Amino acid sequence: MTLATAEAVTEPTRSPETGGRSIARWGMAVLIATEAMIFATLLSSYIFVRAASKEWPLGHIEPPKLGLIWFFTAVLLGSSGPMFFAEHGIKKGNQTRLRLGLALVFLMGASFLGFLAYEYHELDFGIRDNAYGTLFYTITGLHAAHVIGGLLMIGMLQIKAWMGKFTAERHETVAVIGMYWHFVDVVWIFVFATLYLSAQFG
């Protein structure tokens, strides 16, 4: 293969005529399905253990405080906005929108993580205390791990964006990592509803 064609494949492209989804997007969609099952399994476990318990949360633990978490939920869900902004920007070849959008996504995701770390610090129960503590930390921790993974990918995208690797025609990686980020946001709705909201009604 000549150098010219080798450079032409730096970013997968998709045919504009058919408008179909690239294999990378299909792969990410299936991966998200199996990841969603992991969260479904854990949330079901939470509901199962809770249904079998006489009190909830167990052993004099207070239900999680609302308040600030509402704000950071809004921040995390809101971070899908700049992601869309970045994706649509690069579709039109707008590098500034891509870089700005990705930077905003990174900041919003990181501030959510920062709040979670603060919340962990404030809580007066541990993961070993009882099944409630175990499930609470496991599920929020797993979600945080997904946020961290997402931030690493967004960080890598950001570097590539500054190097000018994406163009109006070639930006599948942005779309694929965008899918993952939206998933991390959406799954938080379920985690939040189960662990924070429903726990208020002991």
Add this chain to the structure above:
Amino acid sequence: MTLVEERPEAHEEAVETIWQDAPGLAGFFSSVDHKRIGMRYIYTAFVFFFIAGVQALVMRAQLSTPDADVVSPQVYNQLFTMHGVMMIFLFNTPVLAGFGNYIVPLQLGTRDMAFPRLNAFSYWIFVLSGLFMISSLAIGKQPDGGWFAYVPLTSKEYSPGVNMDFWGLGVAFAGISTTVGAVNFIVTTFKMRAPGMTVNRLPMFVWSILSMAFMVIFAVPAVTVASLMLEADRLFGTAFFNPAEGGSPLLYQHLFWFWGHPEVYILFVPATGMISMIIPVFARRRLAGYTWAAASLIGIGFISFGVWVHHMFATGLPALAMSLFSAASLIIAIPSGVLFFCWIATMWRGRVQWATPMLFALGFMLIFLLGGITGVMVAVLPFDWQVHDSYFVVAHFHYVLNGAVVFPIFGALYFWLPKMTGRMLDERLGKASFWTMFVGFNLAFFPMHILGFLGMPRRMYTYPAGLGWEALNVVISIGSAMFGLGTLLTVAAFVRGRRRGAPAGANPWNADSLEWATATSPPPHYNFEAIPVVAGRHPLWEEEAVCDATSGDDDATRAYGPPGAVARETPVSTGLDALPEETMTIPGETYVPFFLALGLGVFFVGLLVETTLVVVVGLVVAAAGLVTWGWRTEADLR
């Protein structure tokens, strides 16, 4: 579209240098060729098969006489646990993935899987997780809490040794391989099809792999989560399954069987796919009821998620719940029955040739009929309570998981190895192998039904004389030795075939699907010099010969013709009607998948030996692998 059908100069040499892996070890660790990976999957899985077989024979030696003293009860526990673990996780699942890897891209008429590097990665995870689990044998601390590892027996309190950690960590580790493999199969099936291969022309084997892959995607997370929860309880003192701290042991059973029952179909469905390829070829007739058979494979996939509680009938769940799961367990017999009648109708209207693959297919049908009937029996609550945890259940699941999965796999060896190696297997040894295995199998497992009725419980390491179990146990042990001998005859047929088997040619069985359309056996590195155009469900049996697609000058069709083989490219098609969409560059050799897998392996070893440093080293290597993978995508595509 304008046609540029130029056959580049010095074509043969050009493709050889472009597709050829580096020689020796370098190529071994860096190849992403789906055929090489598929073969490796099969060979590696068979190593585990024979180890698991030896373990079974040692158990039979222990059980052939009352009050025997061949092994201690502790060792016996390890034997029946690891036998199950290896047969499920390290033989049946990966060997089917191996056939899928090799055959599916060929049957779809493409040049590789959708994600070739991911494919290499899933093999490395499989072999490393296998080594991880088998290393417990080397240090004499194999898992000993049953292959299903029920808590509280497997909690730290009652299983203090490292034994069950091999299970918990190994299962989660192996699950990565199955999951990424399934992602690859799904995307490959939807996006990598030759022009004209619409959904209603997919070969049955592809249908079965697709159904299997969807089951994996939705079922495997449950066992991954369950095994990691168990390990968290064991290693870090969390309280998932600890009732003293509000946890629930019953939750473990739900999670395990939510995966465990679909897993039976994850193994059985690809096996039926193999049978559905073999029977039409040797009956010399198209599969009867293609649409019904394909719908049944998908239907089994759906219903398999509604039957898990039939493993838990003895746990005292509410009667309504148990009735529902009992009904679902009966209903799943319907799609299985539809498949069965499709095979019978195919043979009925065809002219059957009694080659070895066909013998294995027929042996499978007889065995599966019995296993299916006992399956319906144990789906009925009162009956299940009578035979629960008895040898009747052992008989039932060996008829299904050994008879109805291992027999098709052996049939598939005789059917597809000529394509994979270029040589026919020895027919006389093959037939001898089949009959020895078939007779041995039934001698070994049929009397277990009766032993179950006589009250012999499963998982017991010995029994006193005078219960009327002695004669049957002797028969079972003789039968299992015969079965083992039969499998060795296949090894002999394979070795003899490799040495002096007749050359297979491109299509030795005069079969119908596209894997037989490659120019040679084994197929060239690029599979098809030009992508075939499919005009029917059985491309090689249609009136018109398979014709080759020609390259266009646009991005969608540029890889159709020989220029695609020269440039190491393959076309990507639209999801449903296989229209041309874009061109995919097939990645070159890369070590990244191996190092990523190795990093994960070190991480799991670190958890096993509870050493933070090793865990961190593993994570760093894995993270470096992931970043490299993401970063230098373009370099590997060169």
